[in-house]
Amino acid sequence: MVEGARYDAWLLGRVQDGGLPHLGCERPCCEQARASGHVEYPCALGIRDRETGTLLLIEATPAVEPQIAMLHDLAGASGRGRTPVDGVLITHAHIGHYTGLMQFGEEVAATKNVPLHITPRMAEFLRSNDPWAQVIEYGQVDVREVAPGHTCEPLEGLRVEFIEVPHREEHSDTVAFKVHGPARTLLWVPDVDQWGRHDGLLPKLLEGVDVAYVDATFYDGSELPGRDLSRIPHPFMVETMQMWEAQAADRPGVMRFIHMNHTNPVLHDQDLREQVESRGFRIAEVGEHQAL
Ligand SMILES: [Zn+2]
Ligand SMILES: [Zn+2]
Numbered sequence: 001m002v003e004g005a006r007y008d009a010w011l012l013g014r015v016q017d018g019g020l021p022h023l024g025c026e027r028p029c030c031e032q033a034r035a036s037g038h039v040e041y042p043c044a045l046g047i048r049d050r051e052t053g054t055l056l057l058i059e060a061t062p063a064v065e066p067q068i069a070m071l072h073d074l075a076g077a078s079g080r081g082r083t084p085v086d087g088v089l090i091t092h093a094h095i096g097h098y099t100g101l102m103q104f105g106e107e108v109a110a111t112k113n114v115p116l117h118i119t120p121r122m123a124e125f126l127r128s129n130d131p132w133a134q135v136i137e138y139g140q141v142d143v144r145e146v147a148p149g150h151t152c153e154p155l156e157g158l159r160v161e162f163i164e165v166p167h168r169e170e171h172s173d174t175v176a177f178k179v180h181g182p183a184r185t186l187l188w189v190p191d192v193d194q195w196g197r198h199d200g201l202l203p204k205l206l207e208g209v210d211v212a213y214v215d216a217t218f219y220d221g222s223e224l225p226g227r228d229l230s231r232i233p234h235p236f237m238v239e240t241m242q243m244w245e246a247q248a249a250d251r252p253g254v255m256r257f258i259h260m261n262h263t264n265p266v267l268h269d270q271d272l273r274e275q276v277e278s279r280g281f282r283i284a285e286v287g288e289h290q291a292l
Contacts, residue, residue, distance in 0.1 A: 017096025
């Protein structure tokens with residue numbers, strides 16, 4: 001029990017945008033998953049307000065349906081019909097984070113005015129591109145712009161800070177979220193450039209945070225032969241662990257890795273996973289719970 005907590009947060013997915021198995025991958029990481037039926041969804045988080053029962057979704061992934069179903073199950077929510085959640089937050093315009101919004105549209109859920117909290121640039125991107133433009137035009141979502149550096153209150157009493165982070169800016173800017181409950185603060189940063197390129201970014205993001213979900217796309221540089229990793233900028237787990245070694249040893253379990261690429265060996269190698277965890281870091285598990 002966490003004293004004074006009002007909100008429950010559950011992890012609804014923990015891998016990179018393409019999920020697992022990953023289209024086009026014929027290596028053991030995905031062939032074995034196909035053979036056994038093992039499926040991993042792109043990273044997303046669900047939050048429930050215990051007092052009102054309202055629900056918030058962070059990231060609308062291509063797996064939005066099973067993820068919201070999982071949230072309803074974990075939160076004991078039922079009878080919600082065309083209001084599957086009471087708000088959505090999205091970090092940026094890469095496909096694992098926003099494309100699920102199309103299922104809020106006419107052809108599927110046809111939701112009514114679900115508040116969508118995004119940056120002005122992200123809003124501009126959605127307004128300029130169908131099918132998301134139509135979802136906005138038909139009032140299936142209600143865009144509430146939040147500029148980086150500002151906060152919103154997507155559930156009563158829950159304050160979320162939008163923090164701009166550097167990440168391949170193709171269609172929109174990219175933000176991290178600091179979610180402040182009365183008891184604890186949670187950091188959500190699924191996509192970010194290598195820390196080394198931006199002095200002081202990691203400590204700034206971790207400041208005042210009780211639990212941190214952090215980009216762990218690649219374990220090290222050896223995972224994608226034939227792809228230019230400078231064009232796919234993410235911090236390597238080995239780099240993050242080196243930088244945060246002392247803090248993780250002091251407060252084990254605070255930093256929890258998400259957004260693993262299908263190739264990331266921590267998803268497949270139990271010994272390596274144990275090594276990571278013995279240093280105070282955690283590989284996040286789908287369904288895990290945080291009280292805020
Ligand atoms: Zn991503
Ligand atoms: Zn694979």
